Amino acid sequence: MQITVKLFATLRKGRFKVSSLELVPGTEVGQVADQLKIPREDLALIFVNGRDAELDHVLKEGDTLSLFPPVGGG
Amino acid sequence: MKELIEYLRSRAETGLLDWNAQVEAAEKYSFTMARVEEMALKEGILPVRYLRNGSTISREQQFRLFQSSVAVVGCGGLGGYVIEELARLGVGRLTIIDYDFFEEHNLNRQLFSSMENLGQAKVSAAVKRVKKINPAVTVKIIEEKFDILKGLEMLSEAHVAADALDGISVRLELADVCDRLKIPLVHGAIAGWYGQVLTQLPGEKSLETLYRKSVVDTGKEKELGNLPFTPAIVASLQAAEICKVLLNQGSLLSGRVLHIDLLEMEFEEVPLSSIFT
Numbered sequence: 391m392q393i394t395v396k397l398f399a400t401l402r403k404g405r406f407k408v409s410s411l412e413l414v415p416g417t418e419v420g421q422v423a424d425q426l427k428i429p430r431e432d433l434a435l436i437f438v439n440g441r442d443a444e445l446d447h448v449l450k451e452g453d454t455l456s457l458f459p460p461v462g463g464g
Numbered sequence: 465m466k467e468l469i470e471y472l473r474s475r476a477e478t479g480l481l482d483w484n485a486q487v488e489a490a491e492k493y494s495f496t497m498a499r500v501e502e503m504a505l506k507e508g509i510l511p512v513r514y515l516r517n518g519s520t521i522s523r524e525q526q527f528r529l530f531q532s533s534v535a536v537v538g539c540g541g542l543g544g545y546v547i548e549e550l551a552r553l554g555v556g557r558l559t560i561i562d563y564d565f566f567e568e569h570n571l572n573r574q575l576f577s578s579m580e581n582l583g584q585a586k587v588s589a590a591v592k593r594v595k596k597i598n599p600a601v602t603v604k605i606i607e608e609k610f611d612i613l614k615g616l617e618m619l620s621e622a623h624v625a626a627d628a629l630d631g632i633s634v635r636l637e638l639a640d641v642c643d644r645l646k647i648p649l650v651h652g653a654i655a656g657w658y659g660q661v662l663t664q665l666p667g668e669k670s671l672e673t674l675y676r677k678s679v680v681d682t683g684k685e686k687e688l689g690n691l692p693f694t695p696a697i698v699a700s701l702q703a704a705e706i707c708k709v710l711l712n713q714g715s716l717l718s719g720r721v722l723h724i725d726l727l728e729m730e731f732e733e734v735p736l737s738s739i740f741t
Contacts, residue, residue, distance in 0.1 A: 398723060398725065398732065399655075399657075399658040399684065399725055407728075430679055431678075433677060434674065434677055435674065435677070435721075436677060437734060441735075442736065456734070458723060459655075459684050460632065460675070460678045460680060460682075460684060461653045461658055461659065461660050461684060461685065462631055462632045462635065462653050462655070462675075462678075462681075462682060462685060463654045463655045463685030464540050464542045464627075464628050464629050464631075464653065464654065464695075
């Protein structure tokens with residue numbers, strides 16, 4: 391199955407802004423992050439099709455996954 | 465009081481009151497500058513300093529802003545600009561909370577830091593600055609670390625709070641306190657070229673959505689640092705949101721977060737349709 395991954399801010403460095411990924415059915419969000427070598431501490435916001443999702447969310451064909459790193463400075 | 469109002473009217477023939485007249489009225493009738501300004505605005509007399517707020521802020525709205533109380537939690541990169549803009553806008557009461565003092569590494573971005581006040585408390589510098597630009601604003605400073613236990617008391621007077629804190633867990637504490645007090649929280653956070661803004665209305669729990677997945681207490685700012693313009697832009701967006709909250713105007717950044725990338729010059733709005741809604 392194919393999904394679209396959108397990365398934001400520092401997550402783009404050495405990776406991409408938007409890309410299509412071919413995944414085996416049943417792949418979870420956390421597995422995509424592992425595949426992209428995104429460390430756990432670099433993940434703050436996870437959206438699937440614009441909805442807040444967890445790392446164990448199972449992705450479906452055609453989903454758009456958006457990932458943001460934590461921003462907390464003032 | 466009647467005499468004061470008559471005096472203000474006599475000094476404001478065109479409906480505008482200049483600063484000298486405000487000072488003279490305060491001295492003549494032994495009122496504070498804040499009280500004189502409040503009475504003038506109540507009578508529809510506009511202090512000249514607000515003239516260029518133009519038709520965007522009506523006289524009734526200017527009076528409403530002056531009667532408003534905003535707590536600015538954190539007085540660093542974001543807090544400095546938020547405080548500056550709210551004081552110039554004419555928000556009448558500010559509570560400023562920070563336990564820190566200025567250091568050399570603040571000079572690249574923190575508006576109130578200067579060569580002269582290194583080593584001084586940030587809240588002291590903030591109150592001095594506000595008094596310099598708008599002496600009619602009443603400022604309460606709290607030189608303490610914000611936490612959930614003292615938070616309810618610290619924010620007890622505020623109609624809205626600005627999140628200008630540093631770090632993640634303390635922001636969640638602030639969000640919890642605002643939720644308990646049923647007041648809106650205008651959140652801003654920065655890291656390098658990046659920033660985010662949102663307004664959390666009571667019951668929305670937006671900050672939990674933003675940060676509950678974070679396994680660290682410091683975001684990317686730890687390695688990226690903070691630049692001069694990122695806090696200025698994020699704080700300005702926060703000040704605009706606060707103005708709208710106080711005036712009950714326009715559309716707030718609630719139920720969504722605005723993610724700002726100044727490197728790619730992209731502004732991405734993300735809906736926060738979460739498990740809580």
